Structures are given as structure tokens and as C-alpha cells.
Amino acid sequence: MVCDTLPCHVPVLLTEVLAALEPRRGGWFVDGTVGLGGHSEALLAAGARVLAIDRDAEALHYAAVRLAKYADRVQFVHDDFRSLKKILSRLGWGQVAGILVDLGVSSWQLDHPARGFSFRQDGPLDMRMDVCQTLTAADIVNTWGEAELATLIRQWGEERYAGRVARAIVTARRQAPILTTGRLAELVRQVVPTCGPHRRDPATRTFQALRIAVNRELEGLETFVSEATDVLAPGGRFVALTFHSLEDRIIKHALRREAGIPDGDTPVNEKGQRLVPKPRLRLLHRRPVVPMAAEVTANPRARSAKLRSAERLPPA
Ligand SMILES: C[S@@+](CC[C@H](N)C(=O)[O-])C[C@H]1O[C@@H](n2cnc3c(N)ncnc32)[C@H](O)[C@@H]1O
Known part of the structure; x- marks a missing residue:
């Protein structure tokens, strides 16, 4: 990624994100946290069409500049990714091929004193x-x-x-x-x-x-995973990058619930049987994917990153 004129954020686990999302399958991919456009740039370069969402208008502006050469395949929305269903219905869109969220703040937000982080x-x-x-x-x-x-x-x-x-x-x-x-x-x-x-x-x-x-970063994250599952086309992929245990725990539980894997919170009936919902997702990895040592050396901010991903199953 070129960082000479625009503020920079090195996309974390980029190869692994692309491997999980498989943008070459075609269709629309939602980047719910476009930030400075690092992951979106790679998705677009691989031929995808991208719905780029961010709640930070300044980040969206920089992303639009970075992604200008793909303008015919990218649509920007200033909103919260937790409103994804509403955003899609406003746009009149149906299902999407993939959804990415790279949670938290970007290094540019962190390093820019005026933003107060x-x-x-x-x-x-x-x-x-x-x-x-x-x-x-x-x-x-x-x-x-x-x-x-x-x-x-x-x-x-x-x-x-x-x-x-x-x-x-x-x-x-x-x-x-x-x-x-x-x-x-x-x-x-x-x-x-x-x-x-x-x-x-x-x-x-x-x-x-x-x-x-x-x-309110943790509010509604679990519901978001469920709504993201609703709007994924069969075979569509969901990818989340987390950077601390609080958000990772929520994503992990929400994905396991959608995958029909019982855990301590799964309700139990009067016979003591766990009431596991029908699986709508298949986990792509049992354990989270973490960065290799070389990535952490090159980009220390990647050190606490965890990637969790899943694929939408066809309706039962
Ligand atoms: C880690 S950065 C994303 C960096 C981006 N993947 C890239 O490669 O440049 C996270 C971005 O997500 C945005 N963000 C965080 N929570 C959000 C939410 N609930 N809805 C929309 N954007 C959000 C932040 O404003 C920030 O720009």
C-alpha cells in the first residue's frame, strides 16, 4: 500500500482475508469497516465489487481517493455496519457474496491527535x-x-x-x-x-x-453476525478481524451459534438436552487465524489480530 500522500493503515492479515473471502467468485462484497481502504483495494484488484461502509466520514473520504480508479465497482456509505440490513434494503439489494469487518480503530485514527484516541x-x-x-x-x-x-x-x-x-x-x-x-x-x-x-x-x-x-463498539455485534448471515448468499463468506478478547469472544460465540455448535450459553430443555439452532454457517477454521511472526515484525499493530470466518450454508 502506498503511504506517501494519503494517511496510511497497513491492512492486517490481508492474504488470509482474501483466501477466506475468495473475491474471484464475483458478486458484491461488503467491507463494513473500509477505513483507509486497504482490504477493499485488494478485493477490488481481485475483481470484486465492493460496498464500502464506515462511520467515519473522514476515513471514507480518504478511501474514496485511494479507490478512485475502481469507482465503477465501489459504492461508499457513511453508516454503521450494524445497520447492514437497513443499508441493503435502502439500496434495494438482495444477498451479497461476502462480508468483512475489521473491528476497532485504524492506525490513522489512533495516530491523528485531533481525533482524540x-x-x-x-x-x-x-x-x-x-x-x-x-x-x-x-x-x-x-x-x-x-x-x-x-x-x-x-x-x-x-x-x-x-x-x-x-x-x-x-x-x-x-x-x-x-x-x-x-x-x-x-x-x-x-x-x-x-x-x-x-x-x-x-x-x-x-x-x-x-x-x-x-x-458503543460491543453493542449489537452478536445481532450483526446473525443479520449478516441472513443477507449472505449460499456459499457466501463472512470474515471478522478482532483485536481484543472482548470483541473476539462475542464474534466467536455468535459464529458458533450460527454454526449450530453448542456452548455454555446454549439453552437446555427440561430433559437436559441442548437446544441447538439449525446451522446456517459452516466455520472455515475451528481456531482463529493469527498473523505470522513476519507480519507482526513488519506491522506490530497486527500482533493481537484474530481472524474468524465462516461460509453460508444453503437453506435447509
Ligand atoms: C481497523 S480500521 C479498518 C481498516 C481497513 N480494513 C483498511 O485496510 O484500511 C476500522 C475502521 O472501521 C470503522 N468502524 C469501526 N466500527 C464501525 C462500525 N460499527 N460501523 C462502521 N464503521 C466502523 C472505523 O471508523 C475505522 O475506520
Whole structure:
């Protein structure tokens, strides 16, 4: 991918995504998280037609510039991929040949201080993927109670020092509202020790929790997998890339449910038999596909990526 004039995001597990989606089969492919267009570019180069969705209008603009030479085979939609069924019905489309979601934020969003996701560079405490929404990270940090903040940071940041972080936030905001990523990151670093083999910045987990809350990233993901299954043509492929255990767990359970594989949450009847729904998907891999060491070396952001994929079965 050329990164000289446009902001850059190196597509993760690109070869594996193409192998799972098989764009040469033809038809329309949905890229629910087009971002800067890395995966879509490869799908289009392989001959596919792409419905490119993103809730970030700025990302869509850059994707449109990058994909300009494929303009006759790509359609851009500024929306949330969780509204896929509504989007398809608005366009008057039926089934699609493949669906990709590459969850989370792009490296460009993370690295662009004005978007307020970065704990490395100072910027407004924003974190909205879609700037049309009103709730920002600053609203949460400056208005939520200490207990609510602690729960959020513990659950969605998986931060064991969540209580300390919440207390530090509430104490600091009494002096002045916390309005910048730099001030929040410093507060967290003062109360959370740096540890672990990768010596990650102590602010990483708190920022993840806030980002998830601002963008309601985990809400409706399970329903989305079910709706994506509804709109896939028989033989169509679904691919999800996840970057942390919270979203991966949801995708894994949703795919297993659609594949008719029972798990701990499967309801049981009065005879103790598990009520497994009829399978609508076939998992392409039992275990998630993860990047090879060479990809992680070249693109460290790929290190936590997991690819899960499945194929739509013909109706029973
Ligand atoms: C990891 S990036 C995708 C990068 C892209 N695959 C590429 O190769 O350039 C994730 C993108 O998904 C978008 N996004 C995240 N959640 C979304 C949602 N629920 N609906 C639509 N777009 C979303 C973000 O705004 C971001 O641009």
C-alpha cells in the first residue's frame, strides 16, 4: 500500500482475508469497516465489487481517493455496519457474496491527535469515530461517577487498577475538567505501574475502555453476525478481524451459534438436552487465524489480530 500522500493503515492479515473471502467468485462484497481502504483495494484488484461502509466520514473520504480508479465497482456509505440490513434494503439489494469487518480503530485514527484516541500525542479528549454523534470521551470522564468509571475501566479495559484510575480522575477533575488526552494519560500513568513483557503504556487499557464506551463498539455485534448471515448468499463468506478478547469472544460465540455448535450459553430443555439452532454457517477454521511472526515484525499493530470466518450454508 502506498503511504506517501494519503494517511496510511497497513491492512492486517490481508492474504488470509482474501483466501477466506475468495473475491474471484464475483458478486458484491461488503467491507463494513473500509477505513483507509486497504482490504477493499485488494478485493477490488481481485475483481470484486465492493460496498464500502464506515462511520467515519473522514476515513471514507480518504478511501474514496485511494479507490478512485475502481469507482465503477465501489459504492461508499457513511453508516454503521450494524445497520447492514437497513443499508441493503435502502439500496434495494438482495444477498451479497461476502462480508468483512475489521473491528476497532485504524492506525490513522489512533495516530491523528485531533481525533482524540491517542495517549502518545496530546489532543482533545474526543474518541468519536463518527463526529456527528454528540457523546465524547471528555463527557464520560468529566460526568460519570467514580463507581461507574471504575466498572467501565475494569470491564472494557480489563484494567486491574481500575479503582485507582477512577479515583484519580474524580480527584483531578475537581481542580479542572479533563479535556485532553495528554492530561488523562498522565493521570493514569501516575497510578498504574508499567508491567508485562511488552511494557505497554499504562494508559492503553483505560483508553481502550473509553473508546469502546464512546462508540458503543460491543453493542449489537452478536445481532450483526446473525443479520449478516441472513443477507449472505449460499456459499457466501463472512470474515471478522478482532483485536481484543472482548470483541473476539462475542464474534466467536455468535459464529458458533450460527454454526449450530453448542456452548455454555446454549439453552437446555427440561430433559437436559441442548437446544441447538439449525446451522446456517459452516466455520472455515475451528481456531482463529493469527498473523505470522513476519507480519507482526513488519506491522506490530497486527500482533493481537484474530481472524474468524465462516461460509453460508444453503437453506435447509
Ligand atoms: C481497523 S480500521 C479498518 C481498516 C481497513 N480494513 C483498511 O485496510 O484500511 C476500522 C475502521 O472501521 C470503522 N468502524 C469501526 N466500527 C464501525 C462500525 N460499527 N460501523 C462502521 N464503521 C466502523 C472505523 O471508523 C475505522 O475506520
